[in-house]
Amino acid sequence: MVTKEYQIIAKNYDLAGRASSDIKRTLKNQGTPLTLMKRVCAASYEAEINVVIHSVGGYATYEETEEHIILEFHDDGPGIPDIHLAMTEGYSTATEIDHMNGFGAGMGLSNIKKSADVMEINSDHLGTHLRLTFYKRGRNHESL
Numbered sequence: 001m002v003t004k005e006y007q008i009i010a011k012n013y014d015l016a017g018r019a020s021s022d023i024k025r026t027l028k029n030q031g032t033p034l035t036l037m038k039r040v041c042a043a044s045y046e047a048e049i050n051v052v053i054h055s056v057g058g059y060a061t062y063e064e065t066e067e068h069i070i071l072e073f074h075d076d077g078p079g080i081p082d083i084h085l086a087m088t089e090g091y092s093t094a095t096e097i098d099h100m101n102g103f104g105a106g107m108g109l110s111n112i113k114k115s116a117d118v119m120e121i122n123s124d125h126l127g128t129h130l131r132l133t134f135y136k137r138g139r140n141h142e143s144l
């Protein structure tokens with residue numbers, strides 16, 4: 001079992017993506033099949049950026065076992081008032097600065113949902129918790 005933890009700093013566009021880069025490196029080193037790696041990396045990057053641009057900061061954890069990869073993202077608020085609305089493609093509360101940095105198309109959460117086998121999201125004003133599960137021997141039997 002491999003576990004890792006990363007701090008995610010709010011509004012820091014220079015460090016944004018650092019956790020996801022390390023996760024990618026870890027997956028590569030372990031010889032993870034390319035299709036699985038792409039799904040995990042896409043979801044990880046979107047989730048990390050969301051914590052950077054939409055929250056006051058938080059942390060991510062990575063856990064890998066024989067069966068699955070689990071990514072969790074925790075932040076300390078302000079939370080997502082309407083998760084259903086936030087999941088809608090194209091919906092975004094991103095600022096002008098976010099747009100200048102290339103974020104804010106409103107596609108992140110919907111892409112995460114497509115990438116992960118299981119997406120669990122809980123949010124209140126104290127923070128948002130996103131838990132993503134990827135099965136190594138999934139529907140496609142890609143690693144069998």
Ligand SMILES: Nc1ncnc2c1ncn2[C@@H]1O[C@H](COP(=O)(O)OP(=O)(O)OP(=O)(O)O)[C@@H](O)[C@H]1O
Pocket residue numbers: 046050051054055075077078079080086087091092093094102103104105106107108109110128
């Ligand atoms: N961790 C979070 N904390 C608070 N709000 C969030 C968080 N993640 C997402 N949101 C809210 O959900 C909306 C939709 O998120 P989504 O990732 O789909 O789009 P986006 O981040 O605005 O743009 P993109 O991901 O395409 O760059 C965000 O605009 C924001 O209002």
Ligand SMILES: [Mg+2]
Pocket residue numbers: 046049050104107108109
């Ligand atoms: Mg996003």
